[in-house]
Amino acid sequence: MSEYDYEELGLVAGLEIHQQLDTETKLFCESPTTLREPEESDREITRYLHPTKSELGELDEAALEESRVDREFTYLAYDTTCLVEEDDEPPRRVDEEALSVALQIAELLDVTVVDEAHVMRKLVIDGSNTSGFQRTMLLGQDGEIETEEGPVSIVDLLLEEESAQRVEETDDGVVYSLDRLGIPLVEIGTGPDVRTPKQAREAAERIGTLLRSTGSVKRGLGTIRQDVNVSIAEGARVEIKGVQDLQGIEDIVRNEVGRQAELVEIAAELDERDASVGETRDVTDVLSDTDSGVIRGALESGGSVTAVPLFGFDGLLGREIQDDRRLGTELSDHAKRHGAGGIFHTDELPAYGITDGEVAALREAVGAGPEDGVAIVAADSETAELAIEAAADRARTAIEGVPEETRDANEDGTTRYLRPLPGAARMYPETDVPPVEPDPSDVETPELLDEKADRYVADYDLDPGLAEQIAFGRRFPLFETAVERGVDPTFAASTLASTTTELRRNDVAIERVADEQFLSTMELVESGELAKEGAPEVLAEIAADPTLSAEEAIEEADLAGVDRETVREAVVAVVERNADQVETEGMGAFSGLMGEAMGELRGKADGEVVSEVLREEIGKRS
Template sequence: MSTPDAAGLPEYDYRDLGLVAGLEIHQQLDTATKLFCDCPTERRDPEVSVRSFTRYLHPTRSELGELDDAAVEESRVDREFEYLAFDSTCLVEEDDEPPHRLDAEALSVTLEIAQLLDMDVVDQANVMRKIVVDGSNTSGFQRSTLVATDGQIQTSDGPVGVTDMLLEEESAARIEEHEDGVTYGLDRLGIPLVEIGTAPDINTPEQAREAAERIGMLLRSTGHVKRGLGTIRQDVNVSIADGARIEMKGVQSLEDIEALVAFEAHRQVRLVEIAEELADRDAEVGEPQDVTEVFADTDSGVIAGASRVTAVPLYGFEGLVGAEIQPDRRLGTEFSDHAKRNGAGGIFHTDELPAYGVTEAEVAALAEAVGAGEGDAVALVAASHEVAEQAIDAVAERAKTALDGVPEETRGANDDGTSRYLRPLPGAARMYPETDVPPVEPDPTEVERPELLTEKIVRYQEEYGLDAGLAEQVAYGRRMTLFERAVDSGVDATLAAGTLESTTTELRRDDVPVENLADDHYLAVLELVTGGELAKEGVGEVLTVLAEDPSLSAEEAVEAAGLAGVEESEVREAVAEVVERNAEQVEEQGMGAFSALMGEAMGALRGKADGEVVSEALREEIGKRS
């Protein structure tokens, strides 16, 4: 199978490349409280934080005395982490109190997901600690527990195994990165999260997207997962036969997965080709050196502003440091990623010099200083003393891996489908038991298999008479569970569906702050219509009032909108006035004038009366005059 790519990638046969991919889906659960404390799971605006505190984090050894490579690299940069606390923040979130027992609601939802993925639930779930020193958890580790294994989903290219599902606590939200460290918000820390890992059964970019979409549908079928940007993230593991396993983190959108897999396969192909060319040239990486004196009188603003300039000779690399490996990304960009990871702003290299204020004479002096000749390249870093030394060492190490081809690593997904270096792949040395939380024995018989969204679409059509399009909108929409609550309470299904999907969309387009509307707001307004206290034509106006002042009750919003119900006699009086004003049209057209006058009558009543009542009165009034 081959996939043409709009970005100009070659048309690869991915099976011939030996493409292998797997997914890790991270989905926040919509539970009342967090995983190990009783704090709410609602997100907060950083502006309403009530205080903050700071921490420094360092890697710890596993039970076997080992240090994880990713944690060690993270700790090399000394950073201060600030945490924003809210009025709901507790001692567990601050890591000043041991975690409570595993949340029962979160475990129940996880068991529902296990059923949909055809997974085997473990006999005993034990909570583990996973070392994390990027500041995203106040404790320096994330708590995680294996709940189920050995599942499977179906795709058009065949089955994809689901190896495991873990129930974890979500990390703190990154608010701001600054020179001294990172600021995090504690509102997100501890929200229950499931991590679903597939087997490496995916062989094409299209299959990767299809598998992610299938898992996403199954998750939403529970009705107990959070929706919106940042509530679901996909990590994608990719390799080709001659490459290496790469983990790409933080894929926010399902639409991005296909491009990311295709771009990564291409990157690995190019790195393998570059390694082969370097081998033909007998290329090697020299020792980093201090070349500050070479640029003592430079006109380059970036270099002149640095206290130290370091360089590494790359023998046999000429022309290859600037070789493109992904759109707008080159081998030199990979080197630069590693320099940035160590605090530098990036690198310069001789495949792109002279430029940026660096003269041809300075390039020649640089080559002489480090012993580089024809066919060679030089990479340099300009920064403070400490950063320049650390960054050039990191560049040299990355250049050495280029001789071998594709290094295993964790990468971050970019918006354009490309990726950037983040850190080494984590290992098992970062996992060890959590001693503060007792194990639990999950019982899958205590939960029922949820109805799939695809099954709901059929049921909504057959049971409620919704058309196929509206049924699909409701089933896949964010308010599916609210729709079912409304219908169960006696609200007309078509009214509920139209309000939650069409009316809400229209209000949002009109810049009404619908994000202020809670489920109870919708339900109360719909129940007023069902009880005859509000015409369905007035629903949009009442929701607008509630969105602008959520503290009002639905009844108060009706009053504020001027939509208090009218008596039937008032409806007939208003209709009679409309017909009287249009007597000549009624005399000429008879019932043919109905449509035009109906709109005028509804406008005169401003949504105070139900359309069916107005329609009946108008027909009677026209009938009297024709």
């Protein structure tokens, strides 16, 4: 894809980074922050959510639109779910551990911490919170990070509760899991200082590195999410939610610039054509005998077909504005919000069983000429009426230009309509939680990850590559604990970085091994009770059955250590089997025989001991 001239287009972008904190308990109750499997749920809670007015008597537009979609929300609860999560009890005081970690992040971002933090309620009625709002508090403002293309300001740092996790959509609504709801989360908002997709990625990468430097943030898919705000000079601010990875940020910004640029050109063309949107109407009679399976299915179920004439839109509904997404797709996204499967439009017809004659009849029925477009929806009568109105509204905004809105990130780097941008009416005070007075002086500034890697090289004589691997990995706190407990630094680092990676590639669920089990395994190696080469097999045994102790895993794997005499017996057997090779090659046979000897001992003996004995036995025979 060719790059745009971002300066000429007037690209302005900013980021919102959401990062879960790795605390023992949730932000407003004592429930653990461990995720559960849906099948572990022991009960369900059902809710319907509705928008409420703010203290100023205003309704948030995004919440109002969401309420027009009639949905039932089901929540999976667990034996660890508390009454706060169920919205049956007021929240408790802000978790001190979460506050401490958030203040460490404030130090790293160089933000000014507020004197008094007040908890607010942020209206959310998409079902992701049982209460209908999310609790959030402003902790700091006016920070800054550096990128190669210039500084990026940090506008605000917030501490808030994570939303419930979406499990599935059903015919009636959405099923959420309450295990994630309430996990402490920091939200970091940058200023609109980003001018290129590359800078957006770099800024997100820098913030992510600072967050991981605390050693107290959760790692893995879904634990950090990036929202991106993008606009161009003739476009509008668009918030894109749920970008999962760094490359995705760069792709999303680039594609959104392209989408807005195309929409600006379409609006200019529509203006030249003096385009307008007509009245929606029922056209069921026009298509009552169609061979289209989609339309016939709707009609046979008692539904109807609705249409809207789009005067001056011919040829523009099918115009591509992102890869495999067209202006018609934008209209379809809005229709889908009201339960329709999508729309058909005349730029793509005849097709889908709809004939030329039916297209002509459709145009005549709504008063559309050859320079005009027509969009239709087939569904149950209520859905068809709401969906075609939504599509018509989106067509009207296409005449005006680029609409301000919130969009959802797709995996391919494109986006789809989600809801209108939220306004100030969605925020109001939380009266059940007293304010807190953050004290940054009580917090020690964390060591940055690159500084940590340098220290590992200097203090522990680690290879620079291994030092960086462990410092930037998720287990550096465990590495430091292991070294404090007497484990050899190089062995600890390679076990927690290289060995875990290799096991994961072999489909071993290494994430099931607890920190203490890692430590016990490494300490057994250090004490000589387990050969270094046997550690991977012990960890694999524990991953298969996390109830095992390291000692029990050694027994399960039959890896109890052997004495030097047993090692010698095994080595002698290997040497004698390969007597001709030893006689011919002498010490040149060492490498091949070493592998055979280690296999013979199956990780029961340390490689250094095996190597020493093997050299002795080869020396005797050459």
